[in-house]
Amino acid sequence: MSNNEGATMEVELTPEQKQAEERRILTEDLNRNVKFLERGIAASEVHYIHRALRTVLALRKRLQPEVLAEIIAGYASPSNQKTVSDCLSSILEALGQQRPAASSTAKVCEPEVCMYFGLLAQLFLLDAKEFERGAQLSNVLVAMVSSTQRRTLDSVVSRVFFYYSRFFEVSGHLSDARTLLLNALQTATLANMKETKAMLLTLLLRNYMHYKLYDQAERLAAKTTFPADAPNNLLARYLYYMGRIEAIQLNYSQAQMHLLEATRKAPSNAATAGFQQMVHKIYVIVELLMGNIPERSIFRVPILKKPLQPYFELTQAVRVGDLAQFQDVVRRYQEKFLEDQVLVLVQRLRHNVIKAGIRSISIAYSRISLRDICIKLHLDSEEDAEYIVAKAIRDGVIDANIDHEKGYVKSAEIHNVYATSEPQHAFDRRITFCLNLYNESVKSMRYPGGDHRKELAYADEAIKREREYAHELENEDFDDDVDGDAMDQDL
Structure with a gap:
């Protein structure tokens, strides 16, 4: 084996050495984040604190309580x-560690x-499933928040409240956290802690929805204002809850508007797959309830294809207006709809299936008897068919007339939609969305504070010193050359 091959071979470490290396790297990462926090506190710049919090999820996978205890001891x-x-x-x-003596x-x-x-x-406690100890620690942290109100605490506190609620949720006592969250929301609003306020609003909406208290959730949303400059992840969750x-x-x-905005605000990656699946499930049902058919491309997205299969079959049944097929889909996927908490909305689609069937019949036949409508839609009697068709005409689903004596429905002539103002309204909605998206993008831009100007000034001074030093070196070299020429002449 050559020396180059031996030099490129990696040295295998023992388990003890690997563990020591992991501890060293973890200690360096934690100390670096603490320095970012201290720098942000000293300069009152929030982006330093965000920079430290950005690595929390990466640290979560390799967190060791002993290393954290050593840093806390300092x-x-x-x-x-x-x-x-x-x-x-x-x-x-x-964390089960000893309390160090004050130094x-x-x-x-x-x-x-x-x-x-x-x-x-x-x-660490959440991953270790120590829910009781985690809830006790969360109570201590939340109590500290109420006694300390500073702008630089906003980003950290919002995450602390999230896991505070999470501990109560996984332990089955989510209602016990509601009173404290409401009090904290009032405090955050008065202290102008925008990120904490946004987090508390989403947590309270989730709390109410967990117990199906939709009226209280609606009143809370009506009496509060979601911060306009909240992070996108909180805004997407808030829009999802409001859509439900x-x-x-x-x-x-x-x-529909809230859910569509939530799908656009949420990042499109594997980490948010569960959120995207849940939002699109509700969105598909809402689209069907509005009489629209969702685009087929939604069901072809790789992360959505399998979870949305029941909803795809539901869409097909509603599109063709086949009541028997719709009832079969609901029967086969009833447990899935219960798990997703959408069975109530799915059951409302029965009227839409009938309306879709009536619309298809109205387009296909210029005149059809009520008896044939009853057979095609699997209705119980001609009286039910007559009532349903009359309601569809009143709601504007179809343009037709009922001949009660002869027992048939006569469809009116189909008008050209481009001769109406509907295309103009569609373009207006799209233009409004693009303008709102542009305005929100401008508002969400974040610029660094004034510290970078000091660094630029220091850099300019360093460049000037280097130039002066280089100029002095050139003069010294020139002097040496002159002295050398003089000595040659003397010789």
Whole structure:
């Protein structure tokens, strides 16, 4: 074997060495994030804090309580606030680690750093299924939030509240968290903590929907305003909950708008596959309830194809207006619809299936008897068929007349849709959406603070010093050359 091949071979580490290397890397990552937090606190710049929080999910997979406890021990300063000191002790107790003694050389722990440590501890306890200990720690963190209100706490606190609610949800006591979330929402609104307010609104809507309290959820949404500059992930979840609430309340046009916006705000990647599937399930049903047929391309997306198979068959039954096929689909996928909590909406589609069947019959036949309609739609009697056709005419589903004496339905002449104002309204809706999307994109742009200007000024000074130094070196070289020429002449 050549030396080059031996140099390129990787050295195999023992399990102890691998563990030590993982601890070292984890310690460096945690310390780097803490420095970002401290820098953001000192400069009052939120984007530094966002930069530290961006790596939380990556740290979650390799978090070790011993390493976190060692870093917390470096902040056991006697100068800490009492609330911060108690919070750090609660974090260590929840992780099963020993509380370190206060040291004069330890750093002072800011509330943001303490909440960051608490957030990491929440993630560890949630993954370890220690729900009771996680709920106790979450209560301590939330109590600390009520006593400390700073703008730089907003991003960290919003995530702490999310896992606070999550612990109560997985333990089956989600209603116990509602009172505190309502009080926290009032506090966040008064303190102008926009991200926390957005998170609390989504958590409360989820809380009400979990117990099917749709009226209370609607009142909460009506009396509050969702922050316009909230992160996209929170806005997508809020729009999804609002879409479900509006669909239950029979406001299908509003529900369609909210769900369509949620599908556009949510990132299209594997990490958000579950959210996209749930949003599209409700969206398909709302489209059908409005009398529209969803585009076939929705059911061809790889991450949606298999989960939306029952809804695809449902769409086919509604499109052709086959009541027997619709009832068969509902019977076969009833458990799936119950699991997705959409069975109530699916059952409402029966009238739409009948309307679709009547519309197809009206287009295919210029005149048809009520008896034939009864047979094609599998209705019980001609009286039911007559009542349903009359209601469809009144609702504007079809343009026809009923001859009650002779017992038939005569369809009116089909008008050209392009001769109406419907295309203009469709273009107007599209233009409005594009303008709103542009305005939201401009509002969501984030610019760095003023710290980069200091760095630029420092860089300019460094460049000037380098140029002066280079100029001095050139002069020195020139002087040496002159002295050398003089010596040659003397010789």
